[in-house]
Amino acid sequence: MKRLSLVVSALFSITMFAQETAKAEFESKPVVKLSYLDSIKSTFKKDDLATKVDSLWMNELVSLDIYDDLTKDIQTINKDVTVDQELPTELLKQRLAAMNGKSPFEIEYNQGLENVIKSFLKNRKKSFSRLMALSEYYFPIFEETFARQNIPLEIKYLAVVESALNPKAVSKMGATGLWQFMYGTGKQYALKIDSYIDERSDPLKATAACSDYMNKMFNIFGDWELVLASYNSGPGNVTKAIRRSGGKTSYWDIRNYLPKETQGYVPAFLATMYLFEYHKEHGINPQRAVVKNFETDTVCVKNQISFKQLADLLDMPQSQIQLLNPSYKMNVVPFYQNEQHFIRLPKDKIATFVSNESQIYAYAKYDSEMKSTSSRLAVKYAPKAKPAAIKPANTDAGDFEFYKVRKGDNLGAIADKYNVSVSEIKKWNNLKTNAVAVGRSLKIKPEDETPAKTTPIADKREEAIASADDKNKPTAVDMDYVVVAGDNLGSIAKKFGTTIAELKELNNLTSNNIGLGKTLIISKATIVIEEPAAPTTAIAANSIDAFKKKATSKNVSEDYYVKKGDSLYSISKKYPGVTISDIKKWNGIKDEDIKPGMKLKING
Missing domain, CATH: 3.10.350.10 (LysM domain)
Structure with missing residues (x-):
């Protein structure tokens, strides 16, 4: 009994000591202040379902490398050159006949078509594997629209030929989107194009416009191959080819009278249809899409909100919002009086958005106002730039540097690199559009050779610090990293405690490939300003103005x-x-x- 009493007493003492220790630790642990964003999100009602998007597949959806390669192939492929690729001619004839039997298109064997099919099999098998992953997202959209207007569903393969299924694709002539509409054609078919929105990149609206076009052209020509030819070169060129052929109305009879690119256009379309139909027989293993169109939905947005704000609030990558909403050019859903704008999101994120709309709009308003305050402070503290001497109009060529355009470059990124504007680059190089070909050398006049612009605080932080008083001066911090042998985006992200997605966004990267010696931005310069204290839940939902009056x-x-x-x-x-x-x-x-x-x- 004595021993038992001692054991019970010891256990009781240990328990009391542990409770006291835990209590002391709890009381000594400070309360961590929440940011406004965290405060808002802590009030959200969340669903258990979470949509996981494979980042590599996301990259494929927004990458332009397949578009560039496939477009070049279609424009340069020589259908009259025999290609050494294992595919018996008799077997190909049988397969084409089987395709013809279940299609409104006149699919018949000819040597030119065989050469195009073999060329794709030899050079583009990997590209088609990736394109088949993209098709799982886009083809259901196309098929639903075409079925509504009795358009052959096979027309969906035309988007592969036109844009490699990339809604952000822009041709050298300025044709844009999945269906590559020119500006005038887009306006003709009531697609909105302004500073914020380009509906040529909207999969639903652009496909509806394409469907309307196909219907009108079929009413004119009565032949689907001629409709495709007119889509590529215009109905006027098809009509001329018919006249020059002596009145023949078959595509294969008038092909040699069409523009050179159009001569290879329909064979490329039929070759694409063949590869999608017989990919298993040729060992093409489609990559699989993690998110499909039926797993997404749309919601009407009642106030202006940026993709960045949505990404922060809904805990999802900004690149995914860009992917699902390619028609918004500035990564902002604008607000126009008497017009509705919609955002497409995974269904579980739609549920979070609809359940918490008032808090989401409150945060978006607050965040936008804070950024406006930051801009005003930047102007206030930025040192005035001394105007540089402007050289005469006949500036010597030696004043320019030359930049060779690489894959993934765009005029905006190049302009940022040299601290000049896009319009200046276009003027120096006589460019009519923002499209630039890979490998082209651009003339760039460095910053000290151009009239000075307002100097950002991030670029002149020492001067900014010197010019501000010690008590309230804003400061700026940035960080760069030069890629060395053995580096990849994953290892660099881990080294600096960031993510691959953030690195790509900061450096305008469209793929995970980085060159040896490339300088990466790890974090951008930012201005430090007085920040409001974290609001209570009531403030977060209802009282932005009261919240902003508090400061720390x-x-x-x-x-x-x-x-x-x-x-x-x-x-x-x-x-x-x-x-x-x-x-x-x-x-x-x-x-x-x-x-x-x-x-x-x-x-x-």
Whole structure:
């Protein structure tokens, strides 16, 4: 009994000690302040279902490399050159006859078509594997629209030939979207095109316009091959070819009288149809789409909101919102009086959006107003630029540098690189559109040879700091990294505590490929301003103005307890003006390794 009493007493003492310790730890642990965004999101009603999007597949959907390669192939392929590829002619004839039996198109064997099919099999098998993944998202959209107007469903393969299923594809002539509408044709078919929106890139509306066009052309020509030819070269060129052929009305009879590109256009369409139909027989294994169109839905947006704000609020990649909503040119859903605008999202995100609309619009309004305040402060503290001497109009060619356009480049990224404007690059190189061919050398006049523009604070931070008073001066911090042998986006993201998606967004990358020696932006320069304190739930939902009146000093010192999923990069972003290097220095950290529950000292 004595021993039993001692054991019970010891257990009781241990339990009381553990409770006291836990209580002391709980009471000593400071309350971590929530940002307005976290406060808003903490009130959200969330569904259990979560849509997971494979990042590699996302890259394929927005990558332009297949479009560039396939377009070049179709324009340069010589249908009269025999291609050495294993495919018996008799077997091909049998398969084409089987396709012809179940299609309104006149699919008949000829040597030119055989050469195009074999060329695709020899050079483009990998591209078609990727295109078949994209088709799982887009083809149901096309088929539903075409079925409504009795358009042959096989027309869906035309989008592969036109744009490689990329709604952001833009040709050298300015044709845009999945169906490659020119500006005038888009306007003719009531597609909205303005500074914010280009409905030529909207899969639903552009496909409806394409369907209307096909119907009208079939009423004129009564032959689907001639409809395709007119889609590529215009009905006028098809009519001329009919006259020059002596009145023949079969595509194969008038083909040699059509423009050169159109001569290979219909064979490329039929070859594409063949590869989709017989991909298994040729060992083409389609990549699979993780998200399909029926797993998404649309919702009407009642106030202006940016893709960045949506991504932050709904915990989804901004690139996914761009993918699902390609018609919004500036990554913003605008608000126009008496007009409705819709956003397409995965169904579970639609549920979150609809359940929390008022909080979402409140945050979007607050965030936009804060950015406007930041811009005004930047102008206030930016040093005035001294005008550079403007050289005479007959500037010597030696004043220019030359930049060779690489895959993935665009005029906006090149202009940012040299701190000039897109219009200046177009003027120096006599460009009529924003499209530039890979490999072309562009003339660029460096910044010191051009009239000075307003200097961003990020580029002149030392001068900005010197010109502001010590108490309220804004500062700017940025970080670059030069790619070395063995690097990839994943290893660089891990090294700096960021993500692949953020690196690609900061550096305008369209794929995961990075060249040796390339300089990557790891974090962009930002202005530090006074930030409002985190609001209560009631403020978050209803009272933005009252919330904005509260402010906290940036000169603070507090402890931060690492949560699951935190990185040094994400923690540094919670404290304006604080960098990864600062946190490591304050806490004696030598690498990026932090663990949940770890206490970090933050000195603002």
